Amino acid sequence: MTFTAAVSGASGYAGGELLRLLANHPDIEVGAITAHSNAGALLGDLQPHLHSLADRVLQETTPEALAGHDVVFLALPHGASAEIAAQLSSDTLVIDAGADHRLQDPAAWEKFYGSAHAGTWPYGLPELPGHRADLAGARRIAVPGCYPTSALLALTPGFAAGLLEPDDVVIVSASGTSGAGKAAKPNLIGSEVMGGMSPYGVGGGHRHTPEMEQGLSLAAGERVSLSFTPTLAPMARGILTTATAKVRPGVGYARLREAWESAYAQEPFVRVLPEGQWPSTKSVLGSNYVNLQLAFDEHAGRVIVSSVIDNLTKGTAGGAVQSMNIALGLDETAGLTIQGIAP
Numbered sequence: 001m002t003f004t005a006a007v008s009g010a011s012g013y014a015g016g017e018l019l020r021l022l023a024n025h026p027d028i029e030v031g032a033i034t035a036h037s038n039a040g041a042l043l044g045d046l047q048p049h050l051h052s053l054a055d056r057v058l059q060e061t062t063p064e065a066l067a068g069h070d071v072v073f074l075a076l077p078h079g080a081s082a083e084i085a086a087q088l089s090s091d092t093l094v095i096d097a098g099a100d101h102r103l104q105d106p107a108a109w110e111k112f113y114g115s116a117h118a119g120t121w122p123y124g125l126p127e128l129p130g131h132r133a134d135l136a137g138a139r140r141i142a143v144p145g146c147y148p149t150s151a152l153l154a155l156t157p158g159f160a161a162g163l164l165e166p167d168d169v170v171i172v173s174a175s176g177t178s179g180a181g182k183a184a185k186p187n188l189i190g191s192e193v194m195g196g197m198s199p200y201g202v203g204g205g206h207r208h209t210p211e212m213e214q215g216l217s218l219a220a221g222e223r224v225s226l227s228f229t230p231t232l233a234p235m236a237r238g239i240l241t242t243a244t245a246k247v248r249p250g251v252g253y254a255r256l257r258e259a260w261e262s263a264y265a266q267e268p269f270v271r272v273l274p275e276g277q278w279p280s281t282k283s284v285l286g287s288n289y290v291n292l293q294l295a296f297d298e299h300a301g302r303v304i305v306s307s308v309i310d311n312l313t314k315g316t317a318g319g320a321v322q323s324m325n326i327a328l329g330l331d332e333t334a335g336l337t338i339q340g341i342a343p
């Protein structure tokens with residue numbers, strides 16, 4: 001059986017990556033593709049890498065244009081997707097790449113996004129404990145933010161196994177510029193980004209902090225608080241996250257390693273690298289894979305985990321397609337086994 005899928009935000013980075021994956025998906029036929037200021041344009045003029053869809057015309061993003069498909073992907077700015085989603089049939093599988101339906105706590109939503117909370121949907125990170133069951137048969141899915149994908153996959157095994165202290169967690173990430181979207185911004189022009197790196201959202205100000213705390217608290221069964229600092233790196237795509245947490249008394253390297261290896265032993269897209277190898281963003285670019293490595297800093301009593309993802313693939317579109325596969329009862333890896341493109 002073939003399912004039809006509409007993609008909104010198809011002129012943007014997340015929408016373009018969704019189309020790249022869906023065009024190669026054995027069970028999906030790409031239906032309507034929509035945009036906003038670029039409505040009426042040819043996809044080939046905006047996303048020249050999408051050869052098989054180059055002749056398609058972008059429609060205006062309306063509920064009518066998106067209706068009549070089995071699956072609708074929303075790859076829109078925060079706040080835009082909730083309004084559209086509310087007008088789509090409850091029988092349609094709606095997958096939101098934006099943040100509108102990720103947070104459970106309305107107060108956290110209002111604090112970090114400044115608008116009314118639109119409600120919470122099943123969270124599209126199947127590797128987290130219990131999440132795969134929530135996604136099976138779901139008709140609404142919230143795709144995680146790209147930084148939370150990398151951070152939650154880095155630390156969840158330790159919290160789920162009760163090995164880590166909940167109040168001393170530090171996460172630092174470096175992201176490629178595509179994480180900021182395709183719209184022109186002065187801080188993203190080449191001369192600003194190339195040749196240097198700079199943090200932003202420092203001091204708890206980044207909106208992904210509550211999303212990470214939510215996921216780790218669910219895994220730990222108690223409130224986890226953390227400090228998160230993102231950094232803009234001079235590359236187009238990819239995220240390197242380094243996450244550290246204090247380990248509980250008596251926990252050593254062997255126990256930590258066993259927790260991470262057993263958590264991911266059956267996961268098709270998460271690889272705990274052999275000891276001694278540290279992950280590089282290059283090795284996952286264009287793929288849905290997550291590579292990670294851990295160490296125990298005995299001096300500081302901390303576990304250190306480095307994870308890498310492609311922000312547009314596992315961090316957005318790949319995670320969305322993986323969640324779609326589960327919701328529709330397809331092979332979870334369908335359309336996603338493409339390898340990375342390094343170097």
Ligand SMILES: NC(=O)C1=CN([C@@H]2O[C@H](COP(=O)(O)OP(=O)(O)OC[C@H]3O[C@@H](n4cnc5c(N)ncnc54)[C@H](OP(=O)(O)O)[C@@H]3O)[C@@H](O)[C@H]2O)C=CC1
Binds near residue numbers: 080183
């Ligand atoms: N980039 C990334 O790595 C990640 C992105 N996401 C999320 O995915 C979503 C899309 O991000 P991204 O692709 O990077 O952003 P882009 O800026 O690259 O694309 C935004 C898309 O939304 C459309 N759009 C803009 N304003 C409106 C509006 N008012 N109503 C309807 N459509 C509109 C644009 O159309 P047009 O060009 O025609 O104006 C474009 O197609 C965001 O919610 C983002 O947070 C999530 C994880 C990672």
Ligand SMILES: CC(=O)N[C@@H](CCC(=O)OP(=O)(O)O)C(=O)O
Binds near residue numbers: 098144
């Ligand atoms: C480099 C960069 O700017 N990254 C984006 C995060 C992208 C992402 O995952 O975001 P959403 O929560 O918006 O879906 C940022 O820090 O705002």
